[in-house]
Amino acid sequence: xxxxxxxxxxxxxxxxxxxxxxxxxxxxxxxxxxxxxxxxxxxxxxxxxxxxxxxxxxxxxxxxxxxxxxxxxxxxxxxxxxxxxxxxxxxxxxxxxxxxxxxxxxxxxxxxxxxxxxxxxxxxxxxxxxxxxxxxxxxxxxxxxxxxxxxxxxxxxxxxxxxxxxxxxxxxxxxxxxxxxxxxxxxxxxxxxxxxxxxxxxxxxxxxxxxxxxxxxxxxxxxxxxxxxxxxxxxxxxxxxxxxxxxxxxxxxxxxxxxxxxxxxxxxxxxxxxxxxxxxxxxxxxxxxxxxxxxxxxxxxxxxxxxxxxxxxxxxxxxxxxxxxxxxxxxxxxxxxxxxxxxxxxxxxxxxxxxxxxxxxxxxxxxxxxxxxxxxxxxxxxxxxxxxxxxxxxxxxxxxxxxxxxxxxxxxxxxxxxxx
RNA sequence: GGAGGCGUCGCCUAGUCCGGUCUAUGGCGCCCGCCUGCUAAGCGGGUUGAGGGCUCAAACCCUCUCGCGGGUUCAAAUCCCGCCGCCUCCGCCA
Numbered sequence: 190x191x192x193x194x195x196x197x198x199x200x201x202x203x204x205x206x207x208x209x210x211x212x213x214x215x216x217x218x219x220x221x222x223x224x225x226x227x228x229x230x231x232x233x234x235x236x237x238x239x240x241x242x243x244x245x246x247x248x249x250x251x252x253x254x255x256x257x258x259x260x261x262x263x264x265x266x267x268x269x270x271x272x273x274x275x276x277x278x279x280x281x282x283x284x285x286x287x288x289x290x291x292x293x294x295x296x297x298x299x300x301x302x303x304x305x306x307x308x309x310x311x312x313x314x315x316x317x318x319x320x321x322x323x324x325x326x327x328x329x330x331x332x333x334x335x336x337x338x339x340x341x342x343x344x345x346x347x348x349x350x351x352x353x354x355x356x357x358x359x360x361x362x363x364x365x366x367x368x369x370x371x372x373x374x375x376x377x378x379x380x381x382x383x384x385x386x387x388x389x390x391x392x393x394x395x396x397x398x399x400x401x402x403x404x405x406x407x408x409x410x411x412x413x414x415x416x417x418x419x420x421x422x423x424x425x426x427x428x429x430x431x432x433x434x435x436x437x438x439x440x441x442x443x444x445x446x447x448x449x450x451x452x453x454x455x456x457x458x459x460x461x462x463x464x465x466x467x468x469x470x471x472x473x474x475x476x477x478x479x480x481x482x483x484x485x486x487x488x489x490x491x492x493x494x495x496x497x498x499x500x501x502x503x504x505x506x507x508x509x510x511x512x513x514x515x516x517x518x519x520x521x522x523x524x525x526x527x528x529x530x531x532x533x534x535x536x537x538x539x540x541x542x543x544x545x546x547x548x549x550x551x552x553x554x555x556x557x558x559x560x561x562x563x564x565x566x567x568x569x570x571x572x573x574x575x576x577x578x579x580x581x582x583x584x585x586x587x588x589x590x591x592x593x594x595x596x597x598x599x600x601x602x603x604x605x606x607x608x609x
Numbered sequence: 610g611g612a613g614g615c616g617u618c619g620c621c622u623a624g625u626c627c628g629g630u631c632u633a634u635g636g637c638g639c640c641c642g643c644c645u646g647c648u649a650a651g652c653g654g655g656u657u658g659a660g661g662g663c664u665c666a667a668a669c670c671c672u673c674u675c676g677c678g679g680g681u682u683c684a685a686a687u688c689c690c691g692c693c694g695c696c697u698c699c700g701c702c703a
Contacts, residue, residue, distance in 0.1 A: 231661060235672045242672090245684050249629045263683035428619095428658090551658095558658080 190288050190546040192560075193224055206294040209301045209508040216290045223284040230280050234273040241266045289396075292513040293543040296480075299508050299517050306507035307520075313491070314500035316524050317580050324527035325575040326458035329355060331586045331606035335459060335574075346456070347448060347463045351571075354604050358574050359466060361597025363441060366468035366493060366569030370439030373489055375470060380419035380440045383410040388422035391548040393514035393540075400449045416440030417565040420471035426549040428558055435474035435482055439568065442467065458575065460532065465571035472564045473550065476542055479562035483539040486566035487519050490535040493568055496593035499580045500524040502531060514540045523576035534573055537566030 196203050200217050207214050244263050251259050300308045329335030334355025340348035351359050367377050389395055389411040394402055403412035413419060420440045429436060444467050455461035470489065474482045487503070494501050506518040515538035522531035542560040545551070551558040581589040587605040590598055598604070 228661070231672080235661070238673090239671060241683080246630075248683065260683055265683095267683060 190543060191291050191294065192542070192546065193220070193288070196220055196291075197224065203291060203294060206508075207291060209295055209299070210292055210511065211303065211509045212292055213290065216287065220284070220287050220291070223280065223287050227277070227280045227284050230273070230277040234270070234277045237266065237270045237273050241270050289390075289547075292396075292511070293516045293541060295508045295511065296517045296539070296541075298505075299511070300505055301509075302507045303509035304507070307504040307510070308507075310503040310505055310519070312500070312502040313494075314498070314524075316500050317526060317582075319526055319582065321584060322526050322579075323582055323586060324458065325460075325578040328578045328582055328586060328588060329458070329574070332578075332588065332604050333607040334358065334578075334604075337458065344463075347461065349459050349462060351574075353607075354598060354601075355574065357598050358577070358594070359571050361594045362497070362569045362571075362573050362577075363466055363468050364597055365496060365593055367439055367441060369489060369493055369496075370437075370468065370470060370568055373437075375437040375439040378416075378420065378423075378438045378440045380413075380416045380423075380442045382413050382416075382419070382442050382445070383408075384413055384418055384422060385410060388418060388425065388548075389413075391425065392418045392421045392544055393512065393547070394418065396513045398512075401447050403445050403447055412445040413442065414446045415444050415467060415565075416442035416469045417471055420469070420565075421544050421548060421550075421563055424473060424548075424550045428551050428553060429473055429561060431473065431475050431552050431561060435472045435478065437473075438471045440467075440469045440471060442469075444570075460572060460575055462571070467570040468568045470537075470564075470566045470568055473545070473561050474564070475552070476559070476562045479539050479541055479564060482562070482564050483517065483519070483537065486537045486564055487521075490521055490537060490566055490568065494521055494523070494534065496591065497573060497577055498591040498593075499534075499576045501534065512538065514538065514543050516541045516543070523573075524580065525576065526579045526582075532572075532576065534570070534576060535567035537564065539564050 191203065196217060200221065203217050204214050207217065241263060244259060244266065248256065248259050248263070300306050323331075326335060326337065332355065333353050334351065336350040336352055337348075340350050343350075371377055383405065386395075386409060389402065394414065402414060404410075405412070411418075417440070419442070420438050423438070424436070443464060445464050446462075448461055448463060451461060459465075470486055472482050472486065491501075491503070501521050501523045504520050504522065506515075506520055511518050518536060518538045520533050520537075521535040523534045525532040540563045542562055544563045545560040550561050550563070552561050577591065577594075578588050581591065583589060583603070585606070587603050589603055590601055595601060
């Protein structure tokens with residue numbers, strides 16, 4: 190949700206942002222019109238209501254004819270107040286609906302265009318020179334680490350079992366991520382993975398990508414696709430204190446995604462799955478600190494990527510490929526030797542005040558309150574196994590373990606195929 | 610699943626039976642001022658949030674806000690209905 194006052198004062202800024210995303214520009218004028226009629230109908234209601242209240246106060250003291258006259262008068266007013274209130278509520282509802290339409294205003298510097306118009310900010314690390322390339326599933330099956338066949342048998346396509354060193358590898362990645370976060374001052378949090386509709390809506394996930402989200406019809410709850418959702422809801426409707434710096438949380442949770450509309454895409458292995466685990470950074474900070482905080486989140490992501498020793502690049506995602514809540518987004522993509530392409534491992538978004546406004550997260554500021562900024566970023570997921578296996582594979586199908594993860598794999602330096 | 614209780618402006622709390630200066634009481638905490646070698650105590654004042662009007666801005670004024678949503682009424686914290694949350698007991702499952 191955007192600030193109505195800002196739309197009123199600088200509608201061109203919002204129009205330009207909508208245009209850069211390839212989304213509706215007309216909604217700005219619809220919003221302005223709805224706001225105008227809301228304010229006039231509200232004034233009318235308030236005027237009538239004030240009159241009703243002041244007359245109502247005279248009634249207990251009045252008596253006889255005077256009282257009867259007052260009662261007759263207030264009866265009339267009562268009906269008028271009700272009508273005015275209903276009219277105001279109707280206009281308010283239209284405004285509320287419209288308010289949810291515009292996406293966040295993109296920040297200056299964000300590349301215009303769609304999915305392919307990202308800008309590469311840097312490339313870090315050299316791609317491995319491999320004579321024979323096995324993909325992560327072949328490697329994972331050899332190590333008895335990944336079992337997609339039984340995943341499909343038990344749960345269907347895009348489900349999997351992680352076994353043995355596969356299970357350990359996932360926990361290693363997540364634990365390393367959590368330790369990194371705690372060292373950086375984050376509060377570790379294990380979150381609910383089922384949330385109420387308001388929370389899901391507040392984080393902006395029920396917009397264009399609503400069909401990506403699992404919904405439990407019988408209980409009217411949603412399964413989260415990331416712990417960003419419960420962490421954003423954590424301080425909903427609260428006035429938070431940011432005087433000691435940002436509130437930083439590292440959420441550990443399972444994540445569920447329907448992957449509707451991605452049929453035939455990444456069908457092999459565990460690149461694109463319905464359920465995985467993730468450690469996610471989430472930060473509440475002052476509006477003016479958001480850009481710096483975003484850079485810090487990106488820094489911690491890169492620290493993790495350095496620790497698992499895979500080549501990666503950082504891209505500045507184009508306006509048309511941002512989620513509705515994000516004003517800017519940086520993705521880190523690891524090299525995927527089996528496909529000679531880049532694969533997204535992390536994503537960090539600056540949502541400025543967009544989510545906080547919907548969720549009612551504010552801070553005290555001279556004389557009143559104002560919305561805070563929220564940011565999020567990935568610190569480790571199940572998918573990282575893919576990049577680790579492929580980039581650290583050895584000619585015989587075994588896999589070198591990056592030093593930072595060895596402690597989580599019983600000190601092993603190399604994972605070897607299981608022959609049996 | 611069954612029965613009962615509770616939800617008031619940061620926290621605690623009065624008010625709800627019996628509708629009307631409730632413009633929500635008092636305490637704690639916090640903020641400002643006074644007083645005082647300093648601190649504490651004491652004294653005085655302020656302290657929910659949202660929206661709107663006026664304004665360069667503020668002061669100020671108005672409306673809404675007693676878990677949420679409806680209803681009754683000239684008038685609802687108070688009466689009625691529905692929902693949500695929390696607590697206790699019973700049952701059930703670990």
